[in-house]
Amino acid sequence: MSGEPMKLAAGTKLASAVCNAQGIIIRPPSEQGVITCGGEPVTAPGAGAGATQLTDAAEAPALIGKRYVDEATGLEVLCTKGGKGAFAFEGRPLTLKEAKPLPASD
Amino acid sequence: MQVHLLLEMAAEAAPDRVIIGSRDGGMTMGGLLDASRRAAAWMASRPGKTVTYVGLNGPSFAVAIFGASMAGRPFTPLNYRLPDASLRKLLERSAPTTTICDAELMARLSGIEGVELISAEAFAQAYTAEGEPPVLDDADEDVAIILFTSGTTSEPKAAILRHGNLTSYVLSTIEFLGADEGDAALVSVPPYHIAGISAVLTSVYSGRRMVQLPGFTPEAWAGSVAAEAVTHAMVVPTMLGRVLDVLDKTGQGLPGLRALSYGGGRMPVAVVERAMDLLPHVDFVNAYGLTETSSTISILDPQSHRDARTHADPAVRRRLSSVGRPLPSLELEIRDEAGHQVGAGVVGEVWVRGEQISGEYASGKAVRDDGWFATKDAGWLDEEGFLFVEGRLDDVIVRGGENISPSEVEDVLRRHTGVLDVAVLGLPDDEWGERIVAAVVCDPPIPTEDLRALVLANLRSSRVPEQFFFYPSLPYNDTGKLLRRDLKSQILGDPETTATTQKLALNAG
Incomplete structure (x- = not known):
């Protein structure tokens, strides 16, 4: 694990270090901190990530197309690739953001 | 977040789902991703700073949108129906650019400085060849799409839509792969209309197969709905009345159609009522939006249509001529000439704020520093927040x-x-x-x-x-x-x- 913490900005892409999960930051947190997935800090995609060390799926594993939020800081992560781990920020598990789909309009 | 990530996600989760064309033999999500990657590799090797597209709806249009996004080139579809002189002028304003255009247009558009023409056929060849897209920095602020407004009152304005505007619209309104496997949307709005762009993005993200109608005639539209098992469609006002005339004549009931949305201009209530009576099984959606707002900002949903059609209270019935309620992901206010918010029932200008709002032109930003954008549309809200749009303020x-x-x-x-x-x-x-x-x-x-x-x-x-x-x-x-x-x-x-x-x-x- 590299010592330098990731800079968390809108558009930053994330990859779990211990499962296949990937994500992108939709809304940055109000304060910097560490995002983890499966208990380990996330890395930039391609930076040795994608390992599947995690053998047991988390209770609520990261699902592709779902948005996860940290109420305290406003952090919002879109899961772009599913995995066994779950996203957390500063030790707090991110919660699923319930989206109310609208009727198709285009 | 860039628009091609929407496709990458959908292709990751549902690679074999048909996304464009007929259910048998259409292009799959994985196929669209591969084609877009090759198109991006090709585009990155072409001269110019942008990619322009002068042609009809078809698979190449979707490939070009995502390919340009991967190549980091702003994408500009132009109105192929414009007279040559106007079209050439818009190309001059887009230069330096690589222009994908239908073969028969090439002679008419040749000889413009900084405009490299390539036929649609050659482009289709290019995206079937092997190639790796360039690796780019991610940037929400990059320009994704430039659309020229219709310019009915003055010179067309080049409206700028950034990746962040378009993806936030898609994420806040569409459930990822939320469409049923059997769903199909008929796209009859042209590529140079904002609804033509958003149809591609929302269909891909929701996993809804697109059936593209290259040129609209009411007969071809009704024929495609039946032949291609279409469940969803979007039409502009003039199309709906003509479709209804054809259905009246043929007695065709469109039993497979489940949802019909309309927008892009004011729809006469009588036409909506006629449509609801003729197609009682269909969910109707009225969508209001502007190019500068990345498509829809307010929706009159199917239930509100039904309530309004039969309700005893005239205030509720009247909502059939409204555009429904603003999207929950944005703010909308009616303001007077001094910029102060007005109460329910008072006509003013429609102002809007949210991540999907670009409010930006090549000539400069029209959003205020606090993020609010004045639409130049006149409108009012009723007691329950239904928005009535009365047309352009200038009118x-x-x-x-x-x-x-x-x-x-x-x-x-x-x-x-x-x-x-x-x-x-x-x-x-x-x-x-x-x-x-x-x-x-x-x-x-x-x-x-x-x-x-x-x-x-x-x-x-x-x-x-x-x-x-x-x-x-x-x-x-x-x-x-x-x-x-x-x-x-x-x-x-x-x-x-x-x-x-x-x-x-x-x-x-």
Whole structure:
């Protein structure tokens, strides 16, 4: 694990270090901190990530197309690739953001 | 977040789902991703800073949108129906650019400095060849799409939509792969219309197969709905009336169609009512939005349509002519000329704020520092937050200091069964500033006294048009927008128009 913490900005892409999960930051947190997935800090995609060390799926594993939020800081992560781990920020598990789909309009 | 990530996600989760074309043999999500990656590799090797597209709807249009996103090139679809001189002018403004265009257009568009033409066939070849897209930095702020506004009143403006605007619209309104496997959307709006762009993005993210209609005729539209097992469609106002005429004639009921949305201009209530009666099994959605707002900002949903159609309370029934409620992901206010928010029932300008709002042109930003964008549309909210859009602010008639919205008079005139189409506008008047006139398409002929009496029975006397002009049809552009400026010229040139008005109009410039 590299010592330098990731800079968390809108558009930053994330990859779990211990499962296949990937994500992108939709809304940055109000304060910097560490995002983890499966208990380990996330890395930039391609930076040795994608390992599947995690053998047991988390209770609520990261699902592709779902948005996860940290109420305290406003952090919002879109899961772009599913995995066994779950996203957390500063030790707090991110919660699923319930989206109310609208009727198709285009 | 860039728009091609929407496709990458969908292709990751549902690679074999058909996304464009017929259920058998259409292009799959994985196929679209591969084609887009190859297109990006090709685009990155081409001259110019942008990619322009002059052509019909087809698989290449979707490939070009995502390919340009991967290549980091802003993408500009242009209106292929424009006269050569206008089209060449827009290409000049887009230069330096690589232009994908239909083969038969190439000769007419050649010889423009900084414009590299490539035929649609050669482009299709290029994205079937092998190639790796360039690796780019991610940037929400990069320009994804540049669309020229229709320019019915002045030179077309180049509206800029950034990746962040478009993806936030998709993420906040669409459930990822939320469409059923059997769903299919018929896309009949042209590529250079914002709804043509958003149709591609939302269909891909929701996993809904697109059936593209290259050129609209009501017969071809109804035929495609039946032949391609279409469940969803979006139409602009002029299309719906013509489709209904065809359905009336053929007795075809479109049993497979589940949802029909309409937008892109004001839809006469009578047409909506007729559509609901003719297609009772269909969910209707009225969507209001602008190019500058990355498509839809307000929706009248199916339940509100049904409530409004049958309700005893006229205030609820009236909502059939509303555009429903603003999207929960944005803020919308009605403000007066001084910029102050007004209460329910008061007409003002529609202002909007949210991540999907670009409010930006090549010439500069039109959003304020606090993020609010003035749409230049006149409208009002009812007690329950339903938005009624009355048309462009510029079209509001100011008669003797009183603001009169053409649509309220038009709505009343349309209630006459003989009135097929109508437009109300203001002409210069030396006593009142402006006076109200109406252009009417009717069959059979209607005495003007009847029309006058109809307005007088429903509205204040100041709303009654002073003069009626009867024409065989009114001028529209190809996406169903009434060309009020052309109509005004036509009326001013009409021998029935008084000499005084003509002189005043000339003086007004």
